[in-house]
Amino acid sequence: MWLLVLTLFILIFLIRTKNQPVKYRVLTLVFQEIIIIGFFIFLIKTSNPFNHIYPIPTEGLGLNPILQDPALAIHPPILYLGYVGSSIIFSSVLAATTLNIISKKWASHIKKWVLSSWIFLTLGILLGSIWAYYELGWGGFWFWDPVENVSLMPWLALTTLLHCILVLEKKLILTSWVIILSISTFTLSMSGTFLVRSGILNSVHTFANDPERGLFILIFLFSLIFLSLFIFFFFHKTSKDNSSNFFLMSKETAIIINNWFMMYFLSVVLIGTTYPIFLDVLSSQKISVGPPFYHKLIIPFLIPFLLIMAIGPKLKWIKSNLEDKIYLFTLLIISILLSIFIIKNFSSSFLINTILISSALYLFFITLRDFFSKRFKNLAQNTAHFGFSLLILSILFNSLFSSEIITNLKVGQSFENTKTKIVFESLNQKEGENYKSIIGNFIIQDSKGKIENLSPELRIYNQPNITTSEADIKTTLLSDKFMVINIVQNQEFFNVRYQVKPFMLWIWIAVILISFGGLISFVKKEYEK
Amino acid sequence: MKNKILPFSIIFVFIIIFVIFYKGLQNTNIYTPDSKTIFEVPSVSVKLFNSDEIINTLEIFNSNKFYLLNIWSSWCVPCKQEHPILMELSQNNDLEIIGINYKDTKKNANDFLKDLGNPYDNIIFDNKGTNAIEWGAYGVPESFLINNNKIIRKYIGPLSKGSLQEIKLFIK
Amino acid sequence: MKADNEVLKNKITKNLRCLICQGQSVYDSDSEFANSLKIVVDNKINEGLSENQIYSYFQSKYGDWILYDPLFNKNTYFLWLLPLLIFFVGGAIIFNKFLKKQK
Incomplete structure (x- = not known):
């Protein structure tokens, strides 16, 4: 998967860079080849079908049922497109540093790559979170789960990079910063692969764990880091002459300050995600870092961030x-x-x-x-x-x-509070292809007398034997109505959870708008050429 | 001079991170509460299975004998698996086996005991699963070896032949 | 009063990590364990325990791991302070640059 996309991207890169210096193109390719070879060895070494199967499969043939969903199937490829885009940025930055050709022209050329991988990454995160909302049935869209964080980190770095490139394109300052950012974007994407695939982190997403693969990616990741550090320190020469006209009240100041906040958010996420690993290894104490931690550290800093974003x-x-x-x-x-x-x-x-x-x-x-x-x-x-x-x-x-209501109901019973009335109408059974499902029919009446029907479902898969609950969600412009049921062991009643979530739809729309903004900029660049 | 310190210190930091990740890979990522923590028997009132009497846990574990607290349920498959071991342990007079019947109905639980034998000297009825939490348990089956009001050993999951030997050693 | 308890219960269970399905909070999870835990939280609230007392109760039973909101102690100094430190160091670097430029 990685490999195919990587080669494809190189092709596009070659076509797009005809008017760049030859040396630069070749060198970019060399770095890109290193990445490709690394992944090739990875494939041969660890996923060889002739090798012994590890870990020993315990569940036989069936795929974990929550993975049998189309929305899931498409979000990783899109994320990977973003990651691969970042690998191009990475190699091209290294090449440019080695040849010392970082210029305004180079900046505007690499900007397109930054933009496109940024768009893919944004959309990938969006799809992932839509999947979590509709399929996992927890009634949330972001859980600060390690794997979500891991996709957020390259996004933060890439967004910062995007803003920096703008400055570089106009003024040719902040060059070292751009290099560092490009390197870290790619490194963070790679560590994403590492953290997800190795099972070093404890998350809902670790479906396919394999420590051996993890080790390989880890070694590969760090050799790339050392390579880029080496190049950065030996080839990069800071030019100090062009920084004379730099004033406090200017656009670049606003961008730098925004960068500063972005880096802070990035460090919060990075430290929050990896800290438990460090603590476990160093003192074998286990802790959890969850949503409250991120909220406490990020929310207060959002305020000045938003203001600067408005005025900047x-x-x-x-x-x-x-x-x-x-x-x-x-x-x-x-x-x-x-x-x-x-x-x-x-x-x-x-x-x-x-x-x-x-x-x-x-x-x-x-x-x-x-x-x-x-x-x-x-x-x-x-x-x-x-x-x-x-x-x-x-x-x-x-x-x-x-708002939400959690209650236990039998068929025919109803629950009522000041605002809503829930009636458990009936229970149906249905046979699916590889599962049996139980469907509950509910009638919900709000204070104005408006009636809504919701029928959440429980699926009992036979291979492997897992019960999943399918939420029933009614989406309207202003709010989502969300309902799940669950079996309680040895009881006749069902555990019913009903939630009203305002502005759910607007979260998705907002993210689409954000990436659309990126797209506009991308198209505009093309147009101007 | 200053220019050299920076690269080397950064490389050093990355090497440390590498080593930590490497070690982290070897640890399992599934959390189980530390099985060696010693803590005291919680003092809560519980309902007895046979008599529906409500008493305090401290009254059950009052003597300085060894107790084995076993959380079980008729719907739990591994519980059937460990049952012979419990039966064997129940022969031992120095050990009292106390069961916590977890989220079960009385009828099913009684059938279970009728079929497989009853190793328990006393059973706590816990149909909501709240008592198990007082003991820091999170699933069935789990067993705790108790002496002098202290939990000295925790067994998560079904008891094995190995844990049987260990329990016997403790009692001696 | 009842509604307040419900809000408090939700807040607490969102902050407790489920031991069965280890990526989820007790609030999100519907496993047997999580369901019992919700009942225990309910009981503890009715007994009149404060939010923090309930946290330390669970922490004593299951260890720090169960809390999603890490406590501020010697294990987590770095966790809480490092991002803030980075923020201030970053600020200092930027400020420093500006001072240089102004001259």
């Missing part, structure tokens, strides 16, 4: 004063007032929520206004930033205003 693009390159301060200020006031209003109206009155929503709304309004005032001058960036604000807003509203 308003600044000009090199040196500028803020344009039309008045409207920036008015919008800030409006967003604060609006979020106070929202929070006040709904029970939860936390200070941090108000501030968070204000800053997200602020970004939302500013990008929205830019759509109309700027006449599509900066459409790509605008779309992506707008998508991001929408994402943060939907996530916030989703976590603040979702």
